[in-house]
Amino acid sequence: xxxxxxxxxxxxxxxxxxxxxxxxxxxxxxxxxxxxxxxxxxxxxxxxxxxxxxxxxxxxxxxxxxxxxxxxxxxxxxxxxxxxxxxxxxxxxxxxxxxxxxxxxxxxxxxxxxxxxxxxxxxxxxxxxxxxxxxxxxxxxxxxxxxxxxxxxxxxxxxxxxxxxxxxxxxxxxxxxxxxxxxxxxxxxxxxxxxxxxxxxxxxxxxxxxxxxxxxxxxxxxxxxxxxxxxxxxxxxxxxxxxxxxxxxxxxxxxxxxxxxxxxxxxxxxxxxxxxxxxxxxxxxxxxxxxxxxxxxxxxxx
Amino acid sequence: xxxxxxxxxxxxxxxxxxxxxxxxxxxxxxxxxxxxxxxxxxxxxxxxxxxxxxxxxxxxxxxxxxxxxxxxxxxxxxxxxxxxxxxxxxxxxxxxxxxxxxxxxxxxxxxxxxxxxxxxxxxxxxxxxxxxxxxxxxxxxxxxxxxxxxxxxxxxxxxxxxxxxxxxxxxxxxxxxxxxxxxxxxxxxxxxxxxxxxxxxxxxxxxxxxxxxxxxxxxxxxxxxxxxxxxxxxxxxxxxxxxxxxxxxxxxxxxxxxxxxxxxxxx
Numbered sequence: 171x172x173x174x175x176x177x178x179x180x181x182x183x184x185x186x187x188x189x190x191x192x193x194x195x196x197x198x199x200x201x202x203x204x205x206x207x208x209x210x211x212x213x214x215x216x217x218x219x220x221x222x223x224x225x226x227x228x229x230x231x232x233x234x235x236x237x238x239x240x241x242x243x244x245x246x247x248x249x250x251x252x253x254x255x256x257x258x259x260x261x262x263x264x265x266x267x268x269x270x271x272x273x274x275x276x277x278x279x280x281x282x283x284x285x286x287x288x289x290x291x292x293x294x295x296x297x298x299x300x301x302x303x304x305x306x307x308x309x310x311x312x313x314x315x316x317x318x319x320x321x322x323x324x325x326x327x328x329x330x331x332x333x334x335x336x337x338x339x340x341x342x343x344x345x346x347x348x349x350x351x352x353x354x355x356x357x358x359x360x361x362x363x364x365x366x367x368x369x370x371x372x373x374x375x376x377x378x379x380x381x382x383x384x385x386x387x388x389x390x391x392x393x394x395x396x397x398x399x400x401x402x403x404x405x406x407x408x409x410x411x412x413x414x415x416x417x418x419x420x421x422x423x424x425x426x427x428x429x430x431x432x433x434x435x436x437x438x439x440x441x442x443x444x445x446x447x448x449x450x451x452x453x454x455x456x457x458x459x460x461x462x463x464x465x466x467x468x469x470x471x472x
Numbered sequence: 473x474x475x476x477x478x479x480x481x482x483x484x485x486x487x488x489x490x491x492x493x494x495x496x497x498x499x500x501x502x503x504x505x506x507x508x509x510x511x512x513x514x515x516x517x518x519x520x521x522x523x524x525x526x527x528x529x530x531x532x533x534x535x536x537x538x539x540x541x542x543x544x545x546x547x548x549x550x551x552x553x554x555x556x557x558x559x560x561x562x563x564x565x566x567x568x569x570x571x572x573x574x575x576x577x578x579x580x581x582x583x584x585x586x587x588x589x590x591x592x593x594x595x596x597x598x599x600x601x602x603x604x605x606x607x608x609x610x611x612x613x614x615x616x617x618x619x620x621x622x623x624x625x626x627x628x629x630x631x632x633x634x635x636x637x638x639x640x641x642x643x644x645x646x647x648x649x650x651x652x653x654x655x656x657x658x659x660x661x662x663x664x665x666x667x668x669x670x671x672x673x674x675x676x677x678x679x680x681x682x683x684x685x686x687x688x689x690x691x692x693x694x695x696x697x698x699x700x701x702x703x704x705x706x707x708x709x710x711x712x713x714x715x716x717x718x719x720x721x722x723x724x725x726x727x728x729x730x731x732x733x734x735x736x737x738x739x
Contacts, residue, residue, distance in 0.1 A: 226713050238703070434703075
């Protein structure tokens with residue numbers, strides 16, 4: 171079965187990627203799966219300078235999900251270029267770098283540093299709910315989202331994916347704005363702004379009070395948003411949100427996603443990605459699809 | 473090299489997702505259970521004392537993530553998990569019947585240092601005694617002089633006392649004085665005056681802080697095992713971080729759970 175799909179200039183061998191911040195740099199999962207089977211690896215959020223992230227505690231378990239408040243802990247783009255990239259470049263899978271920043275100049279700076287490498291794509295993260303400056307605030311209105319995308323477009327000739335936040339009134343509007351500004355694809359959704367309270371101690375569970383909700387509890391909302399965006403834009407969509415298995419991959423693709431990212435599921439089943447790829451292959455055969463591309467937006471409405 | 477080859481011959485590959493079957497569930501009072509597990513197929517992977525596993529809680533609607541549980545004992549055929557009822561997840565695990573099958577990711581993390589010499593004291597509190605049994609056995613096998621100091625609220629909660637006594641000289645402290653020293657382990661005369669070169673400690677945070685404080689004052693090398701909340705156990709989610717002197721935030725699941733107290737800011 172031909173599982174390949176196209177995201178901008180990037181050809182993925184199959185639609186299943188890993189979501190940023192849930193898969194480290196891939197190596198963390200090398201004991202469990204053959205990384206070369208993946209459609210792509212989106213490495214964790216990378217910023218211009220190193221970040222320590224938020225203080226502990228950073229996580230709250232919720233019904234069918236979890237809230238995190240990691241706050242983009244990473245060692246900065248220079249560390250990625252010198253220490254991580256040389257190990258990743260030999261993998262036979264697409265490597266996408268998730269790029270975050272507090273200012274437009276931060277995003278530009280990271281992408282400039284990456285431009286000389288054989289990185290397959292950047293995913294511009296204008297949707298992190300766990301940082302004080304920048305992050306999600308860029309993704310919550312059309313003008314600021316456009317400003318980041320336009321600036322990055324000047325320095326990044328390769329495939330640019332823009333990761334959208336669901337914490338907006340109309341996600342399709344933002345998607346249209348970044349499409350017009352030059353994005354090659356959008357990925358959605360990032361986490362939903364959420365919080366949890368320890369009622370015995372009468373204190374927030376997370377050090378940052380609020381965090382980002384992920385897991386299957388958000389999936390139906392994310393599927394709806396992917397469908398709404400698919401109705402509005404013509405660039406490819408990467409569906410994200412609580413995908414636990416191959417059935418969920420198919421659901422996002424039927425809603426209009428060209429590819430997907432599996433995130434939180436990796437924490438529970440480190441082999442979730444490859445199992446989902448196997449399911450997709452089998453599903454396409456059972457339902458007599460010619461290839462994976464034929465599944466994109468194939469939901470039937472009467 | 474020969475030892476390494478033997479080890480890889482007798483045990484299955486490094487870190488894995490295994491299905492384990494409950495051979496026996498031994499209740500320890502109302503609050504604790506010992507699960508004796510064995511692989512549905514194949515052999516157990518090699519395990520080091522102080523490492524932990526991530527257990528999927530079967531059939532529980534209220535849990536989502538796996539539960540990190542420290543390894544009490546392991547060999548080629550069996551894994552023992554000593555579990556305290558701390559919430560719905562561990563409650564479900566403590567009630568698992570014989571024959572139940574659970575999915576376990578293991579072995580995870582960095583365990584206790586084994587290359588130590590002199591007088592070694594293993595200090596445990598409550599369910600924190602769990603990893604010290606395997607550690608003590610390993611030390612004894614290496615010819616290291618090991619003593620245990622076990623703390624609990626009351627005599628019936630001193631877990632696996634017989635097994636510890638079989639392994640080495642064992643001292644007890646109970647909050648109510650029903651067994652051994654009356655008071656916290658950190659006020660036990662052995663800890664305050666005994667000849668000690670190295671301490672390995674696992675238990676509630678206040679206990680570990682008190683033990684670390686004494687170790688620091690007396691210039692004793694000391695390791696503690698942390699249990700920060702985590703989602704993955706693999707170093708990917710970055711939720712379980714501990715702030716270290718040398719490297720800032722590091723993952724307890726990957727860099728730990730065992731840390732030398734000199735690396736920690738809270739000691």
